[in-house]
Amino acid sequence: MNIQNTIENSVKNAFKSIYNANIESVEFQATRKDFEGDITIVVFAFLRIVKGNPVEIGTKIGEYLKENVVEISDFNVVKGFLNLVLDDKTFISSFNSMTTDANFGILDPKPNEKAVMVEYSSPNTNKPLHLGHIRNNLLGFSVSKIIEASGKKVYKTQIINDRGIHICKSMLAWKKFGHGKTPENTGLKGDKLVGNYYVKFDQEYKKEIIELVASGMNEKDAKKEAPILLEAQNMLLKWESGDEKVIELWKMMNQWVYDGFDITYQNLGVDFDKNYYESNTYLLGKDVVADGLNRNVFFKKKDGSVWIDLTNEGLDEKIVLRADGTAVYMTQDIGTAIERFKDYDLDALTYTVGNEQDYHFKVLFLILKKLGFEWADHLSHLSYGMVDLPQGKMKSREGTVVDADDLMQEMTNTARTISQELGKLESYSTDEKEKLYKMIGLGALKYYILKVDPKKRILFNPEESIDFNxxxxxxxxxxxxxxxxxIRKANFNFNDKIIDISLHPKEKALIKQLQNFPNIINVSAENLSPALIANYTYELVKDYNSFYQSVPILGSVNENEKIFRTQISQKVGDTIKLSFSLLGIEVPDRM
RNA sequence: AGCCCCGUAGUUCAACGGAUAGAAUAAGAGUUUCCUAAACUUUAGAUCAAGGUUCGAUUCCUUGCGGGGCUACCA
Incomplete structure (x- = not known):
């Protein structure tokens, strides 16, 4: 039983014996730094049950606890807050039990429990990944790790949007203007090459619109009638009918993109257990829609399109199948969700997708629920704010994007510059140095993005580089x-458990922080928020640096102190490494 | 028009409904005979506005203002 439970029970007993009252629960919080004490009980909450002056009640409870709980050495009451001072021994034994577990805070997945699936990334295969995708990938990957650390089996997945008109646009532009260029003969990364033709398409398209308008057509029609667009639409039809040449081109260009993505993913340090491809799943939802139509979950309009009426739920009508019988985004998402629950024994499924799609997922979850899938209640949308530039949204077609590969490279370059100025790495080989620069550069980038509450939008100014201090x-x-x-310099055995030592306030603060780690993992898993892990790690590190600065570690005169402080250092290091691994950030032995 | 998110120091971020709203950065002042100064210590600086609920509101509710998004037979 941990201390908090012990105290809670004692508080309950205290109320029983002093006031003859039953308390259901006790509200705890960490004592603020400005006050004396380690753990605080909020007395206000009891006023509903026991009338009286909070200070008086707090004092009485405090006296009772000091008398009856050995771990409590003292107390004080400020307003309605009862601050309890815990015995050094309590902290020391708590610390000692932490150190016996190298993975303190991390739970092993329980094999008999159902798994959780996390979807993230889910790119289109017509353009390279940008800063927005970086946020998505980092969030999804990190949340997967965090859920795993909270004791659940996790499958990471993505849906690859590999079909549709947008893909045909870059295919067509490449066919018309590519002159046989390939990643091999240009040395360009495949996703970049394909992305260039997506942009090219848009330029040509716009040119044609201007020409048509000049020849007297109104703009609305021109946008629909531009020859290059008609050609792209024709290509999509050919693709859907399985035209061999189109399929061949599609396969080739998609492969270029996949090869390019692989490099980006690898550099970013993310991976997937299973990929779903839209080209495989886009037809799946149609059967479900037909079934739902029979059961009157959906209704058919005169033109043959199929809809769901969600006006009772405060939403609108939403289309689930086009008049021509082809699938829409929603159709495919219905199918994919069902497929996933068939493929795996899942308890829950989380979609990492930007908040511009909040409405879509609200509707999706509601539809699945109306279709009668019990697991629909276990679907969640990890919705995050967009990454915007000072001039507004990033738009691939207009070239106003911060490219993922470029950004990672820039961060690495900055790390190199700073590191070379400091010049602490003489003994490292060039390879080791480069590896380290990348680790630091990416550490800066990942932390910068993950420390922010996912819900909030990030404004990224490329002019102001990401900080390293x-x-x-x-x-x-x-x-x-x-x-x-x-630890390298500690040339003595520091494995012995130290029991009898008086704690420095900074040591006590560190032990308190360390104790908090398992709880932080749980809370951030529940809230799907890596930001909580990031902020926790920062607090821990602040406390450690302060400790490092104000007390000698290896230079301690007292042998027990030297051992204990080395142990604390090691434990803090282990915890940094663990929590950073949950953010997908590596840590260096030197820098 | 309706619906959803967000408004905290100059800037970037924190704060289960709890105490005197924390940090970082930029600005000012310090700390290297000592374990890595990418560090530490320190000075100044903020809750969009008005109501309401509460012992207590940055947090919850209402209204207004400001920013973003969604309301596509695009994905």
Whole structure:
């Protein structure tokens, strides 16, 4: 039983014996730094049950606890807050039990429980990944890790949007203007090459519209009648009818993109357990829609299109099948969800998709529920804010995007520059150095994005580079490296458990932080928020740096103190490494 | 028009309904005979507005203002 439970029971007993009252629960919080104490009980909450002056009640409870709970050495009451001071021994034994578990805070997945699936990334295969995708990937990957650490089996997945008119646009532009260019003969990354033709298509399309308008057509018609667009639509028809040449081109160009994505994913450090392809799943939902139509979940309009009426739920009518019988986005998402629950023994499925699709997912979940799938209640949308530039939204077609590969490269370059100025790595080989620059650069990028509450939109100004000082990834990596340096230099056995020692306030603060780690993992898993892990790690590191600065570790005169402080350092290092691994960030031994 | 998210120091981010709203950065002042100064210490600086609920509101409710998004037979 942990201390908090012990105290809670004692508080209940206290109320029984002093006021003859039953308390259901006790509200705890960490004592604020400005007050003396380690754990605080909020007395206000009891006023509903026991009338009286909160200070008086707090004092009485405090006296009772001091008397009856050995771990409590003192208390004080401020307003309605009862601050309890815990015995050093309590902290020391708590610390000692933490150190016996190298993965303290991380739970192993329970094999007999159902798994959780997390979808993220889900790119279109007609253009390269950009900063928006980076946020998506980092969030999805990190959330997968966090859920896993909270004790669940996790499958990472994506749906690849590999078909549709947008794909045909880049295919057509390549056919018309590509002159046989390939990633091999140009040295361009495949996704970049294909993306260029997507942009090219748009330029040509716009040119044609202007020409048509000049020749007297109104703009609305021109947008529909532009020859290059008609040609692309024709290509889509051919694709759907299985035209060999079109399919061949489609396969070739998609493969270029996949090869390009693989490199980006690898650099970013994310991966997937299973890919779903829209080209395989886009027809799946249609059967379900037909079935739902029979059961009157859906209704058919005169023109043959199929809809669902969600006006009773405060939403609108939503189309689920086109008049010509082809699938829409929603149709395919219905099918894919069902497929996933067939493929795996899932308890829950989370979609990592930007908040512009909040409405779509609300509707999707509602439809699945109306179709009678019990698991529909276990679907969630990890909705995150867009990454915007100072001039507004990123638009691939207009070339106003921050490219994922370029950004990662820039971050690495900045890390290299800073590191070379500091010049601490003489003994490293060029390879080791480059690996480290990448680790630091990506650490800065990932932390910068993940520390922000997913719901909030990020405004990214390319002019102002991402920081490497202050509340940043490198700051935390640096602390880790310093700790490793201490451990390398600790040429004595520091494995013995220290029991009898009086704690420095900074040591106590660190142990308190460390104790919190398992709880933080649970809370961030529940809230699907890596930001909580990031902020926790930052707090821990702040406390450690303060400790490092104000007390000697290896230089301690007292042998027990030296051992204990080294152990604390090691544990903090382990925790940094674990929590950063949940963010997908690596930590260096030196920097 | 309706619906959804967001409004906190100059800027970027924190704060289960709890105490004197924390950090970082930029600005000012310090700390290297000592374990990595990408660090530490320190000074100044903020809850969009008005009501309401509460012992207590940045947090919940209402209204207004400001920013973004969605309301496509695009995905």
């Amino acid at each position: 202050g509340n940043t990834g490198p700051f935390i990596q640096y602390t880790y490296a310093r700790i490793q340096s201490i």
